[in-house]
Amino acid sequence: MAQNAKGTGLWSLLAVPIMLWTIVPLLFMVALSLKSADTLADPDQNILGNFWPKDPTWENYELIFTGGASDLFTPALRNSLIVCLLSTLISVVLAMFCAYAISRLEFKGKRLILTTALAVSFFPVVAMVTPLFDVWRQIGLFDTIPGLIIPYLALTLPLSIWTMSAFFQQIPWEMEQAAQVDGASSWQAFRKVIVPLAAPGVFTTAIITFFTAWNDFVFAISLTSDRARTVPAALAFFTGASQFEQPTGAIMAAAVVVTIPVVILVLFFQRRIVAGLTSGAVKG
Amino acid sequence: MSDRAKAEQRLGWKLAMPAFIVMVAVTGYPILQAIWNSFFSYRLTDPDNREFTGLSNYIVSLTDPVFWTSMKMTVLVTVFTVAVELVFGFIIALVMHRIVIPRRTLRTLVLIPYSIITVVSAFTWFFAFSVDTGFVNRWLEWLPFIEQDYNWFGGFWSSFFVISLSEIWKTTPFMSLLLLAGLAQVDGSMEEAAKVDGASWWQVLVKVILPNMKAAVMVALLFRTLDAFRIFDNIFIMTGGANDTTSLSVLIYRQTIDRTEIGLGSALSVILFLCVLGIAALFVKGFKVDLAQGRN
Numbered sequence: 182m183a184q185n186a187k188g189t190g191l192w193s194l195l196a197v198p199i200m201l202w203t204i205v206p207l208l209f210m211v212a213l214s215l216k217s218a219d220t221l222a223d224p225d226q227n228i229l230g231n232f233w234p235k236d237p238t239w240e241n242y243e244l245i246f247t248g249g250a251s252d253l254f255t256p257a258l259r260n261s262l263i264v265c266l267l268s269t270l271i272s273v274v275l276a277m278f279c280a281y282a283i284s285r286l287e288f289k290g291k292r293l294i295l296t297t298a299l300a301v302s303f304f305p306v307v308a309m310v311t312p313l314f315d316v317w318r319q320i321g322l323f324d325t326i327p328g329l330i331i332p333y334l335a336l337t338l339p340l341s342i343w344t345m346s347a348f349f350q351q352i353p354w355e356m357e358q359a360a361q362v363d364g365a366s367s368w369q370a371f372r373k374v375i376v377p378l379a380a381p382g383v384f385t386t387a388i389i390t391f392f393t394a395w396n397d398f399v400f401a402i403s404l405t406s407d408r409a410r411t412v413p414a415a416l417a418f419f420t421g422a423s424q425f426e427q428p429t430g431a432i433m434a435a436a437v438v439v440t441i442p443v444v445i446l447v448l449f450f451q452r453r454i455v456a457g458l459t460s461g462a463v464k465g
Numbered sequence: 466m467s468d469r470a471k472a473e474q475r476l477g478w479k480l481a482m483p484a485f486i487v488m489v490a491v492t493g494y495p496i497l498q499a500i501w502n503s504f505f506s507y508r509l510t511d512p513d514n515r516e517f518t519g520l521s522n523y524i525v526s527l528t529d530p531v532f533w534t535s536m537k538m539t540v541l542v543t544v545f546t547v548a549v550e551l552v553f554g555f556i557i558a559l560v561m562h563r564i565v566i567p568r569r570t571l572r573t574l575v576l577i578p579y580s581i582i583t584v585v586s587a588f589t590w591f592f593a594f595s596v597d598t599g600f601v602n603r604w605l606e607w608l609p610f611i612e613q614d615y616n617w618f619g620g621f622w623s624s625f626f627v628i629s630l631s632e633i634w635k636t637t638p639f640m641s642l643l644l645l646a647g648l649a650q651v652d653g654s655m656e657e658a659a660k661v662d663g664a665s666w667w668q669v670l671v672k673v674i675l676p677n678m679k680a681a682v683m684v685a686l687l688f689r690t691l692d693a694f695r696i697f698d699n700i701f702i703m704t705g706g707a708n709d710t711t712s713l714s715v716l717i718y719r720q721t722i723d724r725t726e727i728g729l730g731s732a733l734s735v736i737l738f739l740c741v742l743g744i745a746a747l748f749v750k751g752f753k754v755d756l757a758q759g760r761n
Contacts, residue, residue, distance in 0.1 A: 192563040196571050199557055203574050206634060207581075210589045213598065221598055230603035279484035287470065288477025294485050301492045303741055305695045307714040308734030311721045312498035315509070335491040338484055396582050398698045399714075403722050413584040417702060429598055436585040443580045451573040458639070459646030 208232075210440070213433035214241050221429055241434035250419065250431045257415035258439070264326055264411060265394040268333035273387045275334075276341030283342070284349035295346070298339035309335070310403045317404055324406045332400045337390040344389060344457055348382025385457030388450060395443065412439045496738075502731035509725035522732035532733070534709050535716040541625065542712065543693040546632045550689060551682075553633065554640030561641065562648045579638035587702035590631035594618070621708045628710060631699045636692070640685050647681020648674070683752040690748070691741055713737045 215237035216227070224231040245254040283291050313332060314323070322328035352375065360370035401414035410418070416435055419428040447454065506518045526532050561572055578586065592598045594617040605611045617623045651674050659669045675682070697714035704710045706719065717737065721730030 192560050193566045195556070195560045196564055196567055199560060200567075200571065200574055202634070203578055206586070206589050206593065207577065209593055209600065210585070213589075213592055224603070230600050231598075232600040232604075275484040275487060278480040282477040282480035286473050286477040286480070288474040288481075290478065290481075294481055297485065297488060301488055303691055303745055304492060304496065305714065305734065305737045305741055307695065307697060307717045308499055308738050309492065309495040311717070311727055311730050311734055312495040312502065314721065315498070315502075315727060316494075331491055334487055338488045342484060392580055398582075398584050398701075399718070403718070413582050413698075416584055416588065429592060432588055433592070436582075436588060440581055440585060443582075444577055447576050447580050448573060451569070451576060454576065455572065455642060455645075458642045 210433055210437055214430060214437045215239075216241075216430055218430065241430035242438075244431050245435050245438070250428070250435075253415050253419065254412075254431075254435050257410050257412045260326065260329075260409055261395065261411040261413075261439070264329045264333065264409070265391055267326075268330045268337060268394045269387055269391045271330070272334055272337040272341050272390050273345075273383060276338055276345050276386065277383060279342050280345035280349050283346045284352075285354065295343070298342050301335065302339035306336070306397075306399045310399060313400075314403055323404060324409050326409050328404055329400060329409055329411065332404065333394045333397065336397060336400075337393050340393060341386050341390050344386045345382055348385070348457070349379065352378045352382075381453055382457070385450070385453045388446060388454055389457055391446075392443065395439075499731045499734045499738075502727050503735050505728045507726075507728035509727055518728070522729050523736070525729065526732050526736060531711075531716065535711045535713050538625070538710055539694060539696065539712045539714075542629060542632070542696055543690060545625075546629050546636075546693050547686065547689050549629070549633050550637045550640045551686065554637050554685070555644050557637065557641040558644035558648055561645050575638050575641060577638075578635050579642075581635065583635055583698040584702055586635045587631050587699040590627060590634070590699075591618075591703045594627050618704055618707070621710065624704050624708050624710050628696075628699050628703055631703070632693065632696060636689065640689055643681055643685035643688075644678070647678030647685075650681065651677040679752075683748065687745065687748045687752075690744055694741055694744060695737070713740070 209232065212233045213221070216234045217236075217238045217240055220226040220234045220236065220238075226236065227234055244250050279294065282288065283294065309332065317323040317328050322331070354375075356374050356378075357370045360374045361367065365373065396413065397411075398413045398417070401411045402417060405411070405414060412435065416432055419432050419435070503522055504517060504519060505515055506521070507515045557575060561568070561575065564571060594601050596602065596614050596616055601617075602611055602613050602615050606613065617627050655673050655677070656669055659673050664672065695714050696712050697718065700706060700710055700712050700715050701718070706712075706715045711719070713733065714737065717730050717733045720726045720733060724730075
């Protein structure tokens with residue numbers, strides 16, 4: 182026992198550098214967003230070796246929400262939310278039916294669907310952009326919300342199908358039959374027994390799907406110009422659009438704003454995300 | 466086949482069909498169109514002069530030194546980041562597996578970089594290493610080759626290093642999580658038995674732990690390699706491809722979007738796709754992984 186305790190202490194010690202490595206860039210993100218234009222250019226106005234501002238300011242946040250950069254940021258934030266929520270919703274609903282069939286029913290072509298999903302997720306995103314760019318311009322989908330949602334389905338469907346199939350396989354379906362034997366109707370059995378068991382898997386898939394769409398950069402910069410631009414793409418174009426010479430602070434304020442909801446999601450659903458990621462990819 | 470089985474077959478396809486159709490419709494078309502376009506000399510700004518040129522786009526690509534420079538960068542980034550992530554990710558997974566005290570805090574913290582938008586992490590690392598906004602030069606001044614005004618983005622190797630660091634920071638959590646799942650599959654009693662027999666820590670690791678989590682290691686390696694090979698965001702943000710840091714994906718973007726050379730860009734896309742397929746095939750064959758197995 183004594184040896185075990187000693188070993189545990191050693192592992193805890195190792196956790197310190199890992200945590201620092203994770204957290205320092207995050208803190209620096211926040212630090213940059215709190216620096217004024219002067220502070221950014223002048224290391225003397227910062228402490229800890231140009232890391233943290235002596236005099237934190239909210240001016241970058243004002244800039245992106247009410248000031249010069251708000252024309253670029255607020256629509257982008259709105260676009261990001263609409264596009265990602267809608268693609269997540271569509272993708273999860275479609276994938277749910279598909280994964281249910283794969284894990285529950287016996288039919289030919291299951292393997293074909295799973296293999297196709299895998300092949301599609303291996304296809305380089307940049308390679309899909311060229312033809313889509315071409316067609317989107319011809320049929321008027323370029324720079325529109327649906328014009329982003331459709332390609333995002335291609336990104337998220339394979340992932341959703343695989344993750345959810347893995348989840349659904351773990352559900353003890355006999356319980357549904359047991360409920361029916363006990364006198365419940367099929368619908369009652371489904372709603373009372375299966376839905377509560379399947380919900381965590383569906384939910385985890387939704388979060389992972391949302392992350393994937395939220396993170397996309399390639400589709401967003403190539404298939405939009407200004408009306409449907411999302412946050413990751415808008416960040417890359419801050420330089421030209423802001424009247425300020427150094428958009429660093431504004432970029433980082435925007436970065437912090439878009440990171441907060443995702444970090445909150447991670448904090449709340451850490452266990453489920455871990456379960457989803459691992460069962461989605463390793464259980465094979 | 467019984468009626469019941471037939472009904473099940475029909476229901477199965479009915480339920481699976483919508484997702485399958487959307488997936489194939491969205492991706493199947495661009496794949497075929499990219500392959501088709503790659504045989505044409507075709508500029509978006511000059512669509513009337515679209516002309517069938519056979520394999521000429523491929524020959525132009527494969528004989529151009531620019532292509533090989535980007536290939537070199539892509540392979541280097543892939544090999545370096547995946548190798549570092551494997552070692553680093555494994556250490557983190559071991560710590561997460563063994564640790565008792567800040568277990569939940571550690572797991573949550575480790576996951577956060579993975580949830581951060583790649584573009585955001587690219588900007589953060591870019592600003593951290595920049596001469597005017599950065600802290601890295603000041604923190605590392607005690608190192609012989611670093612001065613306050615050392616420009617990390619002035620040359621290939623230093624740019625490569627920072628690009629790789631941001632990629633490693635962002636995606637190691639993914640690797641660690643998969644490896645953690647693998648570690649959980651290793652039977653603890655086998656480790657104990659090996660220890661009782663007098664095996665050293667290293668022997669237990671190499672002879673007991675690693676062989677028993679082979680599947681997890683392979684899947685983690687495969688997914689990360691395929692992903693790293695398509696690296697785009699960090700390079701686009703940090704160097705824009707300067708100092709020979711253009712990856713294949715960045716090169717394709719430059720050709721198709723900036724220069725509107727659809728034909729040439731498509732040929733490059735097909736080459737990249739073939740590379741990715743090749744890597745996947747090598748992994749699946751070399752490591753004998755059957756990814757669809759156990760899902761039927």
